[in-house]
Amino acid sequence: MELMPKERMRSSENDVDRDRLNEMPDEVIERILSLMPTTLDAVRTVLFRRFGNLWTSIDTLIFDDRDFLNHMFPDGSWRTDAVKCRRFGVYVRNVLMLHKRLSIDRFLLAVQFNYHKDNIDIADDVKMWLRFALDRHAKQIVLSANSNRQFMEDHSILPNFTSQSLVALRLSGCRIDAQLRVNLRSLNLLFLDQIIMCDEAFQQFVSGSPSLQKLYVLRAYPMKKLSFSAPNIENLFLLLTSRDESDPLSLDCPNLENLVMRIYSYLPEVINVSSIRSIDVRNFVYATDTYEESSVLKMFLGKFEAAEVFKLSFDASAAFLVAIENLQLLQSRWKCVILEFSMFYEACLLGISQLLRSSRHLKELIICNTRGSDAACLVQIPVCVSPQLKTITLHCDVKPCNSLLKLVEFLLESAPVLDKLVIVPFKNGLNEDDGIEFVKRVSSFPMASTSATVVLRDRGRENREVAYEEAFVIFFVKVSAENINFQSDWPYAIHLLAHIYNADINSARFLWKSIPVAVKESQPEVVAVWSIGQKLWTKDYAAVYQAIRAFNWTAQIQPFVTAFSESYTKKMFQLLLAAYSTISVKDTSLFLGMNENEATKYVLNEGWSLDSASQMFAVKKQSIVTEQKLDASKLQRLTEYVFHLEH
Numbered sequence: 001m002e003l004m005p006k007e008r009m010r011s012s013e014n015d016v017d018r019d020r021l022n023e024m025p026d027e028v029i030e031r032i033l034s035l036m037p038t039t040l041d042a043v044r045t046v047l048f049r050r051f052g053n054l055w056t057s058i059d060t061l062i063f064d065d066r067d068f069l070n071h072m073f074p075d076g077s078w079r080t081d082a083v084k085c086r087r088f089g090v091y092v093r094n095v096l097m098l099h100k101r102l103s104i105d106r107f108l109l110a111v112q113f114n115y116h117k118d119n120i121d122i123a124d125d126v127k128m129w130l131r132f133a134l135d136r137h138a139k140q141i142v143l144s145a146n147s148n149r150q151f152m153e154d155h156s157i158l159p160n161f162t163s164q165s166l167v168a169l170r171l172s173g174c175r176i177d178a179q180l181r182v183n184l185r186s187l188n189l190l191f192l193d194q195i196i197m198c199d200e201a202f203q204q205f206v207s208g209s210p211s212l213q214k215l216y217v218l219r220a221y222p223m224k225k226l227s228f229s230a231p232n233i234e235n236l237f238l239l240l241t242s243r244d245e246s247d248p249l250s251l252d253c254p255n256l257e258n259l260v261m262r263i264y265s266y267l268p269e270v271i272n273v274s275s276i277r278s279i280d281v282r283n284f285v286y287a288t289d290t291y292e293e294s295s296v297l298k299m300f301l302g303k304f305e306a307a308e309v310f311k312l313s314f315d316a317s318a319a320f321l322v323a324i325e326n327l328q329l330l331q332s333r334w335k336c337v338i339l340e341f342s343m344f345y346e347a348c349l350l351g352i353s354q355l356l357r358s359s360r361h362l363k364e365l366i367i368c369n370t371r372g373s374d375a376a377c378l379v380q381i382p383v384c385v386s387p388q389l390k391t392i393t394l395h396c397d398v399k400p401c402n403s404l405l406k407l408v409e410f411l412l413e414s415a416p417v418l419d420k421l422v423i424v425p426f427k428n429g430l431n432e433d434d435g436i437e438f439v440k441r442v443s444s445f446p447m448a449s450t451s452a453t454v455v456l457r458d459r460g461r462e463n464r465e466v467a468y469e470e471a472f473v474i475f476f477v478k479v480s481a482e483n484i485n486f487q488s489d490w491p492y493a494i495h496l497l498a499h500i501y502n503a504d505i506n507s508a509r510f511l512w513k514s515i516p517v518a519v520k521e522s523q524p525e526v527v528a529v530w531s532i533g534q535k536l537w538t539k540d541y542a543a544v545y546q547a548i549r550a551f552n553w554t555a556q557i558q559p560f561v562t563a564f565s566e567s568y569t570k571k572m573f574q575l576l577l578a579a580y581s582t583i584s585v586k587d588t589s590l591f592l593g594m595n596e597n598e599a600t601k602y603v604l605n606e607g608w609s610l611d612s613a614s615q616m617f618a619v620k621k622q623s624i625v626t627e628q629k630l631d632a633s634k635l636q637r638l639t640e641y642v643f644h645l646e647h
Contacts, residue, residue: 005067020402022050026057034060034105038067039095042051056100061133063092064110079116085115089125096132103165106140107133113147123155129157137165145173152196161208176201182208193218199225206230226268227252234258259304263316267296270303278309284316288323297323302330310359311338314368318343321351329358340368346403349410353381356389356414363388365411368395369404381410385448389415393422409445418449424457493525500533501564508533525554532564544568545593570591573606576621585615 033042037063045051065088069078078084111131113122126145133141145157152175160181161169169184170191178200187209197220206212206228213232218239226238226249236253237260252271259276262283283589288294304310310332312320317339325347337359339352356362365386380600392411396404411419423438439454492515499508512530520527528551545565553561572591576583589599600610607620 024050026054029054030057030059034058038062038064040068040071040091047276053098056098057107058099059101059103060108060579061095061099061106062103062108063088063095063129064108065112065115066110069115089122092125092129096129099136103137104133105138106142106198107136107138108140108142109143110144111146113145113151117148123157126157127159130157134159134161134163137163139165140168141166142170143172143174143465144170147173149196161205162376171195172271176205178204180204184209185211187212189214189216191216191218195220197221197223199223199227202226203228206233223249224282225250225252227271229254231255236260238262239264265299265599270300273303274306274308276304278311279304279307280311280313282313283314284320284321284323286319288327294327298327298329301332305330305332305333307332309336309338310334312340314340314342317341318345318348321348321355323351324354325350327354329354331360332358333361334359335361336364336366337362338366344369344374344401344407346406349381349403349407352407353384353410356384356386359386361388362386363537364393365389366393366395367404367407369397369401381406384410384414385416386411386414388417390419391422392418392419392420393424395424395426397426405441408442412442412445412447412449412452414448414449418447418452420453420455422455422457492519493523494560495528496526496529497557497560498535500529500536501560501567503536505533505537509537525551525557527552529557541572542590542593548593565593573603577621580619582616582618585610586618588617598625 020325029051036042042055042058044052045055068088068091069085072087073084111126130143156177157174158176158180160182164185166184168187168189169187172193175196178198182205188211190209190212190279202223211232214235215233216237219224233256235258236256239262243646248266248269249350250269250271254272256273257275258278260280260282263281264283264285267286278367286297287291288297300444318341337355372562394408439456496508496511499511515526531547532544535547548561548565569592585596585600588603589596592599592602603617609618
């Protein structure tokens with residue numbers, strides 16, 4: 001059946017010659033200019049007739065002295081010429097003077113103070129520029145100041161922060177004085193890096209930000225006590241770098257819920273974190289060579305015993321687990337432990353054993369491993385029982401290293417109430433042979449639980465993962481002490497229909513080719529599912545419905561077939577909307593897989609009209625309602641297109 005649209009789009013010479021750039025609303029062009037990498041790029045568009053002075057109404061201002069001076073003096077002579085460096089200040093002042101928009105969205109300022117050391121006014125300039133952003137009701141302000149400690153101590157570059165609009169503030173390379181007035185009622189995120197700030201100044205900033213929820217403190221000196229009781233601050237990101245171990249930073253945050261730490265050289269003194277729910281250790285560089293150091297680590301972890309989630313990220317897991325392998329940890333109430341490994345080492349096994357011993361309330365264990373050694377694993381892991389562990393999720397390659405297999409074996413022996421082991425391969429497009437072989441190997445391990453299920457989940461394409469999760473259980477294997485014939489028990493019909501449901505016919509074809517002949521001969525339902533795929537592959541759309549109705553589906557797969565049929569009907573209806581302005585009743589019924597009466601009722605409910613004499617439908621195009629929000633990536637491409645037209 002010929003399915004090409006019966007009407008073609010027409011274009012005239014006038015359409016080809018239209019000046020689409022001039023037809024664009026000013027608001028669209030202003031948005032395009034706001035998305036340019038720097039404000040300098042937007043200012044330069046004044047040379048184009050259509051753009052004119054529209055740059056003065058952009059809602060994003062980005063000033064970077066290095067980019068500006070490199071553009072003005074490509075030979076790099078500005079690095080040693082103070083006069084040339086002053087051009088940046090002149091440029092910023094002129095832009096702010098000509099800018100007309102009363103409110104802005106973002107204000108970003110990057111200044112390399114080392115290049116402006118001969119400009120005694122630069123500190124006052126920066127303070128004035130930040131004041132401009134606050135007066136224009138900026139929602140985001142970023143100050144990235146590259147300066148040495150002496151400059152920060154000698155110069156104050158921050159204005160009083162008073163704003164009802166500011167929601168995100170990032171400061172780096174500056175000094176925050178205790179005398180600074182702060183009144184930021186809407187501030188949600190505060191990021192501090194390489195800051196000179198005392199305890200009093202920190203308290204001043206926090207107390208003046210009653211809506212603050214996310215706090216990042218990377219390097220702040222000489223602050224000694226990170227203390228706040230505000231219930232609104234839920235997330236704290238803390239970077240602990242080298243400092244005097246006899247005077248460590250202390251944490252007193254009784255209402256804090258989520259803590260992320262990068263630990264280098266020392267551990268903070270934890271006073272009160274009684275409300276903590278989640279701990280994420282991103283880096284861990286801490287020696288436990290002495291008894292005193294081990295005791296400090298033990299007591300440190302004990303302060304977080306009430307948390308529910310404990311996570312070790314890629315750069316922390318191995319070092320942390322090696323540090324605790326001989327340490328008797330205090331008992332915790334952690335319900336979920338997440339371990340991420342960039343490289344899984346045999347030496348980590350004992351540390352995991354110690355971690356599980358101290359986590360008697362653990363219900364979920366998640367392990368992410370990218371690679372490891374294929375060398376034989378000789379470590380003997382002491383017997384351990386996890387009485388409440390119900391779910392183990394393993395993100396790994398389908399051919400994991402021997403050390404990781406040793407860990408899986410240990411976990412299966414240690415979890416008497418385990419419900420399921422979920423295996424999620426990293427690579428896209430799971431190879432069935434490797435997957436089945438992996439499940440076979442895991443199923444051969446002795447298990448403490450008699451009701452455990454191994455789930456081999458295909459990550460698939462990122463944009464289809466939700467559809468896989470909600471509509472189909474792609475792979476499932478019931479594990480028991482008996483031997484299982486994986487080839488015959490594999491749910492090929494469901495797996496094949498999953499690919500078809502997601503319009504991934506190529507994957508369905510490859511799967512069909514890999515299904516054993518014996519399965520195809522003994523399971524007619526698999527052949528019936530592939531019959532649907534064949535019709536889609538040959539684009540015989542109307543015959544898809546015939547293939548669906550031609551087989552008496554089992555109760556297991558019937559809901560999935562019904563879901564696909566409904567989805568396919570909606571897709572065909574959208575095709576008719578796009579391709580036709582008029583169409584016959586007969587053709588409509590073929591497209592929708594219905595008889596003529598059902599098809600007529602269906603489309604009339606969608607607003608179509610019927611000419612009884614000619615038996616033709618008049619298609620009613622659906623109005624498209626879109627929010628006035630523009631995707632940044634599309635606008636970037638549109639910007640490039642506009643410049644191409646001008647040149």
